[in-house]
Amino acid sequence: MKSLNKLSELVSLIKEDDHIIRFKELEDIIDHNKSIGQDYNKLLELQKTMVNKEYRKDKNYTLSKEKYEAQLQIVKDYPILEEYLDLLDEINSDLAMIKSIIEQEISKDFD
Numbered sequence: 001m002k003s004l005n006k007l008s009e010l011v012s013l014i015k016e017d018d019h020i021i022r023f024k025e026l027e028d029i030i031d032h033n034k035s036i037g038q039d040y041n042k043l044l045e046l047q048k049t050m051v052n053k054e055y056r057k058d059k060n061y062t063l064s065k066e067k068y069e070a071q072l073q074i075v076k077d078y079p080i081l082e083e084y085l086d087l088l089d090e091i092n093s094d095l096a097m098i099k100s101i102i103e104q105e106i107s108k109d110f111d
Contacts, residue, residue, distance in 0.1 A: 010098070019087055019094075026084040036078055043071045 014020060030036050046068040053061040076082045 014095075014098075019091055023084070023087045023091060026080055026087065029080060030084060036081060039071070039075055039078070040081055043068070043075050046071050 030040055046064070050061065050064040050068045052058075053064045058064075075085070
């Protein structure tokens with residue numbers, strides 16, 4: 001039961017983090033702004049295409065990458081999207097670190 005309390009505490013701390021709060025605010029703005037949302041969604045689609053072509057070793061991978069990078073520049077022209085992407089990277093990094101710490105602690109219990 002103590003573990004569940006600790007987990008609940010961790011979830012609360014994450015939800016209350018300033019970066020998470022700001023990320024959610026930006027996400028709401030992006031979701032409600034048609035132009036920004038369309039440019040961001042186009043970036044995501046181009047990213048999926050690029051990754052698929054890279055995975056399949058498609059000869060058009062370079063062209064897909066160029067299209068993605070061009071759209072990324074368009075997206076980064078929106079300060080709000082640039083901040084959103086920066087926060088997304090930071091939050092993903094933090095969550096990966098938390099996951100790693102949890103895995104290490106669990107492994108200690110079995111060693």
